Amino acid sequence: MAVDILVGLQWGDEGKGKIVDVLAPTYDIVARFQGGPNAGHTLEFGGTKHVLHQIPSGIFHPHIINIIGNGVVLDPVIFRAEMQKLTDRGIDGSKNLFISRKAQLILPSHKFIDRVQEEALGENKIGSTLKGIGPTYQDKIGRFGLRVGDILAADFKERYNTVIERHQKIVGFYGKSLEIEEAERDFFSAIDYLRTLQLVDSEYMLNEAIAGGKKILAEGAQGSLLDIDFGTYPFVTSSNTLVAGACTGLGVAPRHIGEVYGIFKAYCTRVGSGPFPTELHDAEGERIRKAGNEFGSTTGRPRRCGWIDLPTLKYSIMLNGVTQLNMMKADVLDDFEEIKVCTHYILPSGEKTDKVPHQLVDEELTPVYVTLPGWQTSSKKVGEYKELPQEFLSYLSFLEKELQVEITIVSVGPDRVSTLNKPTVEVLE
Ligand code: GDP
Numbered sequence: 001m002a003v004d005i006l007v008g009l010q011w012g013d014e015g016k017g018k019i020v021d022v023l024a025p026t027y028d029i030v031a032r033f034q035g036g037p038n039a040g041h042t043l044e045f046g047g048t049k050h051v052l053h054q055i056p057s058g059i060f061h062p063h064i065i066n067i068i069g070n071g072v073v074l075d076p077v078i079f080r081a082e083m084q085k086l087t088d089r090g091i092d093g094s095k096n097l098f099i100s101r102k103a104q105l106i107l108p109s110h111k112f113i114d115r116v117q118e119e120a121l122g123e124n125k126i127g128s129t130l131k132g133i134g135p136t137y138q139d140k141i142g143r144f145g146l147r148v149g150d151i152l153a154a155d156f157k158e159r160y161n162t163v164i165e166r167h168q169k170i171v172g173f174y175g176k177s178l179e180i181e182e183a184e185r186d187f188f189s190a191i192d193y194l195r196t197l198q199l200v201d202s203e204y205m206l207n208e209a210i211a212g213g214k215k216i217l218a219e220g221a222q223g224s225l226l227d228i229d230f231g232t233y234p235f236v237t238s239s240n241t242l243v244a245g246a247c248t249g250l251g252v253a254p255r256h257i258g259e260v261y262g263i264f265k266a267y268c269t270r271v272g273s274g275p276f277p278t279e280l281h282d283a284e285g286e287r288i289r290k291a292g293n294e295f296g297s298t299t300g301r302p303r304r305c306g307w308i309d310l311p312t313l314k315y316s317i318m319l320n321g322v323t324q325l326n327m328m329k330a331d332v333l334d335d336f337e338e339i340k341v342c343t344h345y346i347l348p349s350g351e352k353t354d355k356v357p358h359q360l361v362d363e364e365l366t367p368v369y370v371t372l373p374g375w376q377t378s379s380k381k382v383g384e385y386k387e388l389p390q391e392f393l394s395y396l397s398f399l400e401k402e403l404q405v406e407i408t409i410v411s412v413g414p415d416r417v418s419t420l421n422k423p424t425v426e427v428l429e
């Protein structure tokens, strides 16, 4: 099959950027299919850390084509800054990067509306990254949006003004007036820059590549529990983060889908508001945050931390049809005496379930934990999977048994090199 897809199975920040970068050399194309600058994908190699927001994580491999697909919402200003950062580091992204003409544009007014809508929600705020994601997708679905291809039209400015008039009315509803003059100047100069790049009908490009026997890796953003349909609504993002989103977000048919990499942390984090059944509000949570350096790659906000949650993981695996699991940040648990795994929830009725209730409400369920012994030794320097400590291997086999999918990759550090592949022939007890 031509298209493999990598998706996060939790609430984002699982380490997608790192693994896409590691897997990229075996692909011809890496493509982003949804989300926008709300994403922050970190890659580390050669002693340097890179954070990408909209540019696919295959960009550091010059022979690989990188595509920003139609399902993405693109902020031209942030995009130009990302490209500049790459240039500063000696990487000319303009040669191997292609942008769909059908990708939606994030306008300065979308960011303004995002802020106004969040403020109006008060205590019920989503915890948005305030990058204009929700309002841009609202305009897309409402059929008001501007797309990358529109910037080539002679009447782009008039179309822009029409959208702004509407946005003025929206913020007027909240008793505000748009304050975006400076941001608009940046926006239009970034649009001029965007016009110089390779704007394409990426659905044709991708399908021609498939017909020509090329291999494509689709890079998900956010996580399955932030999916607009199946996530912890309304505390979600505004796109389909699941595998299905890759079909609509790239224009590839389901029959072309091959492997589905499901990526998760050895524990669990969330940034922003919303339910999180296994969240730790105590010193243990703080310990994970510190060991895992759990601060947002996009906003710098401290991430909420807790134990791994199998009911939600099983749910994500089911929805995505995951064929291989990748466990990230296992080294963060190196010093822990005990590791807890939530296997079930007890509902108010007393029922014990491993299914995710229609509305996940922390106060309405009690997590049931199994406690496993920690390995209490550094996994960071382990060079091969089979050299992992016994307790570590037991943790992996416990999870594989519960989740019924093999964990083929284990990550024990942020760098490319700290990646262990499960041997395919050996049977591990
Ligand atoms: P993404 O959004 O899924 O790409 O993940 P982020 O980049 O937002 O967050 C993952 C963070 O964990 C980044 O700071 C990575 O450098 C880091 N990271 C990735 N894998 C590992 C790992 O195995 N161990 C440790 N300690 N850090 C990791």
Ligand code: IMO
Residues within 6 Å of the ligand: 008, 011, 012, 013, 014, 035, 038, 039, 040, 041, 126, 127, 128, 129, 130, 131, 132, 133, 134, 220, 221, 222, 223, 226, 235, 236, 237, 238, 271, 272, 273, 297
């Ligand atoms: P990556 O790709 C973690 C969260 C926000 C907020 C909610 C809605 O790096 O894993 P939005 O800005 O989309 O309207 O915010 O979703 N969120 C993320 N959390 N990682 C991300 O991306 C996220 N993108 C959005 O914190 O709770």
Ligand code: MG
Residues within 6 Å of the ligand: 012, 013, 014, 039, 040, 041, 042, 297, 298
């Ligand atoms: Mg991230």
